[in-house]
Amino acid sequence: MPVPRCSGPCGGVRPAALRRPRTGGAVCRSCFCNAFEAEVLSTLQTGRLLPPGAVVAVGASGGKDSTVLAHVLRALDARHGLALDLHLVAVDEGIGGYRDAALAAVRRQAGRWRLPLTVVAYADLFGGWTMDEVARRAAQEPGRARACCTFCGVLRRRALEEGAQRVGATHIVTGHNADDMAETVLMNFLRGDSGRLARGGTLGSPGEGGALPRCRPLQFASQKEIVLYAHFQELDYFSEECVYAPEAFRGHVRDLLKALEAARPSVVLDLVHSAERLALAPAARPPPPGACTRCGALSSRSLCQACALLDGLNRGRPRLAIGKGRKGLGEEGEKQSCTSKDSSGGPSRAGAIQAF
């Protein structure tokens, strides 16, 4: 079968190199990359996400999404004079055999693009707790799933916030794509997380109570197109999945989404549209944000989730802050804050978070 001509703005001058997954149109390499970048630019402009002069902390994990994000932001900044000051912030969760290789990729990218890189490690920030250590602890409770992703996600956001403040950023951007958003809304319904459903849906958070505004410029781009873009731009990224990923609940939803996409290609954006238009009862919405009593971060309860999770870990009860009923949180912590090692021999827990 002969390769069709490109149906993009170049007018068929070049032969098509790919078929766009969502629209099905055949386009050449440069039309596709231009269109992709134009769509990201449109998301930034219509949502007014990054004003000129913003100091932007890009959450860089070494994976395809954050690599493409950094690359596109850099290209758009150069081409359109967006006046953005880009910094890469990488988080080291302490997952052996995975994070080291990913960080090496980030370091290479930072060198190639000449962007400043800051690495924030869980071990430094959270009193010696690495994800491997957390996983070992959480595994001690028999009969229940380990919930590693719950810990990692909360702590990573906290770490990203710390890293961003270290570089003096005004905005945080992450590489979440449309598939992530679609999976999240399905997951939130399946797990009954009406608080997140009420809060989420659109263009990140505006930044309340001292937390930096966060946004996701790639949120309308489909995962397949991100992979295609990275392929055509020959970007160097780290493509293995996390060691703990097979246990995650998100895996079920990811498989479902793949199957749904086969039945109807636009389902990912349809889910994002649904998420944008959900109407939840006022009682389901989370309470207005305050500050954590221990570390001062944005929180809707007296302890922010990161402090609460760490509290549970430090007291030898990893699931203390997971699920409903957080009785007993924050009580013993004050009394035992002087000891360097707790009774079960875990890492030292001087307070919850060590600020710079």
Add this chain to the structure above:
Amino acid sequence: MCQVGEDYGGPGPAELQPKLPWRGDCFKAYYVHKFRAMLGKNRLVFPGEKVLLAWSGGPSSSSMIWQVQEGLSRESAKRLRFVPGIIYIDEGAVCGQSPEERAKTVVEMKLILQTIAFPYHIVSLEEVFNLPTSVLQPVSQGPRGFENTYKEAVDGFIQQQQQQQQRAPEEGGGEAVLSDEQIQEKLRQLSTQDPVGQEEVAGDSLPRPAQTTALMTLFSSVKTLTAREELLQTLRAHLILHVARVQGYTKVMLGDSCTRLAIKLMTNLALGRGAFLAWDTGFSDDRHGDVVMLRPMRDYTLKEIAFYNRMFGVPSVFTPAIDTKAPEKASIHRLMESFILRLQAQFPSTISTVYRTSEKLVKAPRNGDAAGAATARCLLCMCALDIDSTDSATAFGAQTLERLAQKLSPAPVLPTGAPGRPCCTKGTRLQPGCCRDTRPSSEREEPRASFIEQLCYSCRVNMKDVPFLEPFPPYILMESQCRSQRAWEKQEVQEFLFEESEEEALHPLGFSPQF
């Protein structure tokens, strides 16, 4: 051992959920109580009201009818006090059944219907070709917010009934403004006969072959099973609505169970109907205005229904559905159904969690947008349109951008239709491009574009799988034309209109509320 009673006497325990074995009588009491509680808690059904029960032959709707029958019987304590009727829609044409099979199914249905002494209506799906455009026009309910208590609502309803009876003393129900002959005419269109007494005899039970062919043409022109399912649900809803209106039913009860509604919620999320989940899966669905759809079975899992039906011998008839025997990956509905049922096996609280979350959904536009009465309604599903074409920082906006970027030439602009210089003199024949042809040119050149503009997001996505508009039933096409004509006319006089003030929108009759 039975969870409730202490003795081992009754019929063997039924394991419905882990740790909850039931004995027969206790289970029955629990089951019946749930039904009453659902109706009683929501306080939407008034005494003496006519309620249409939608029966598909399946276990949930059969169980619902059984509950209503038991609830109405003289022996039951605090018996229910509404007037039921049953509707069965014969969808055999689109489910691949031959005329003989359909006739056989109808005979089986009638056998069961005759044991239940309610008036019934057997309508074939082909009747959609006879529907009037009034089905698609929402009926506003007038200033509603002031009937706060159930008692006031019941009083209002009884008053309304008495007024109707004074105007038309020879008939018990029906629309007050229609005379007997007009009702007969409408019924003839539906090929059923006016109920005389309790029994009803359906007219020619098989529809005309031309209509069956037209229906099959419509469904076979749809490219995907997902879109076909959605189309079937839409047409079914329109048909039930019309029969309810003609026969004077103000409420319709649907037999959706908790399991089915959880699946439906997740499916509708994937179809882009996130804005309408409260209407699609909540207890009451009032999008049509005068006829309210209720879901009294929404608290029962399929397992409970199956056990009850088996233990107490509730009759049901199996009929193939449009996706019976379709492969698992064939449609979004099938995929979601198998996903949820598989997940439920691994995480037993999945369905109840989705159900609880669905109860937190409200029927309001997100972020409190403009008052509901003013917004346009989707042509097919009749929910308020959820597309904001001005805000492109949304998923819809992103897709529009992609489509525009893909075209070599700019997208055809939908013109206002204002004629330019006159191209003819009086007396010449009206040509399609003539200045005197006052229809908007978008309609002349692209009826499909204006049709699509009148749909909500998810109906638009479905229409991508429907290549031709012509096979649609006439009432849909006519209403679409009418709406685009009206929109064009409004645009013509827009500059001369004063903006309706907020106060007028809230109190259209000029009355202000007394506090």
